[in-house]
Amino acid sequence: xxxxxxxxxxxxxxxxxxxxxxxxxxxxxxxxxxxxxxxxxxxxxxxxxxxxxxxxxxxxxxxxxxxxxxxxxxxxxxxxxxxxxxxxxxxxxxxxxxxxxxxxxxxxxxxxxxxxxxxxxxx
Numbered sequence: 001x002x003x004x005x006x007x008x009x010x011x012x013x014x015x016x017x018x019x020x021x022x023x024x025x026x027x028x029x030x031x032x033x034x035x036x037x038x039x040x041x042x043x044x045x046x047x048x049x050x051x052x053x054x055x056x057x058x059x060x061x062x063x064x065x066x067x068x069x070x071x072x073x074x075x076x077x078x079x080x081x082x083x084x085x086x087x088x089x090x091x092x093x094x095x096x097x098x099x100x101x102x103x104x105x106x107x108x109x110x111x112x113x114x115x116x117x118x119x120x121x122x123x
Contacts, residue, residue, distance in 0.1 A: 009117030022096030038092035050103035
């Protein structure tokens with residue numbers, strides 16, 4: 001089992017920044033790829049970014065490329081999502097997830113999920 005807890009969400013004005021953190025406990029977190037997904041009201045959960053267990057491979061959805069950066073510190077069992085130049089369309093609940101198979105860009109394969117953290121971007 002891997003237990004994931006997100007933090008760092010909040011209310012920010014458009015153009016601002018937030019850094020989300022995902023703290024993991026349980027099985028060896030460094031063996032898992034990690035992904036960030038988000039879900040806005042009335043919309044399906046969508047992929048945001050993912051990172052391989054080593055941090056050597058990273059993937060982003062097109063709408064966040066150049067603005068968001070995913071990273072991880074395996075010594076701290078933590079994954080981060082640095083979000084810059086935030087837009088109102090980024091408003092959503094952001095979820096951290098772990099995948100033993102690799103940094104997939106779809107939700108299938110992610111076995112473990114956190115409870116989510118709310119990000120609200122005002123215009």
